[in-house]
Amino acid sequence: MNDFPVAALIGLFAGFLGAIPPGPLNVTLLRKSLQGRRREAFRVALGGAAVDALICGFIGLGFGWLLEKVVTNRWVKGPLALFLVAYGLKILWDAWHDGRQEPWRENSGSSTPLPEPPASSQFRLHVLVGLLQGAANPALFVNWTLLLTFLWGHQLLGTGAAPATGFSLGVGVGVFAWFTVLIEVLERLKGLGVGGWVQRFTVMAGALLVLFGLFFSYRSFAGG
Secondary structure (H helix, E strand, O other): OOOOHHHHHHHHHHHHHHHHOOOOHHHHHHHHHHHHOOOHHHHHHHHHHHHHHHHHHHOOOOOHHHHHHOOOOOHHHHHHHHHHHHHHHHHHHHHHHHHHOOOOOOOOOOOOOHHHOOHHHHHHHHHHHHHHHHHHHOOOHHHHHHHHHHHHOOOOOOOOOOHHHHHHHHHHHHHHHHHHHHHHHHHHHHHHHHHHHHHHHHHHHHHHHHHHHHHHHHHHOOOO
């Protein structure tokens, strides 16, 4: 069992650092956080962290071959990529609609946070959004496979159920920790008069998700 805490600690650092590069989830969390929807952001972050933990668990327990067959199937990754397109378009529509109803105030000193729906009815939906956005990123499986192969090859991580479980749990905690840091930092920025910037970033976030989705869709259906 000594392998478990060591693997968990390695996974914690790997998950935290691995979640920093920009991707669909970071874009969504930036948008929700700057709009004052912290609870939604944390739920989406939970779903995204679960994806990384599950992928590492499958690979570590020797089921990477099965997961590879699933994530490389165009009829799996294609619809997930189209989900990113649809979600990005929804963000753009909401930004346009909100801009027409209540323009953001540049000089107000703070932006008016959008009202959050009741937590009881929306928790699973937001976690699912995080799961789908994480699963739609085809780089996750490749990146974690390469990292685990490197750790095994250099005997930095043991093999077997205990280290695999520890590493995957550590990765999940590490990824969620980075998302928490991101959300909390953005929470501190809300009082600095960033209202107008929030609206502009919302439009940019939607456009980025559409571009991510279109690129992944092309890779899925045209690129194989």
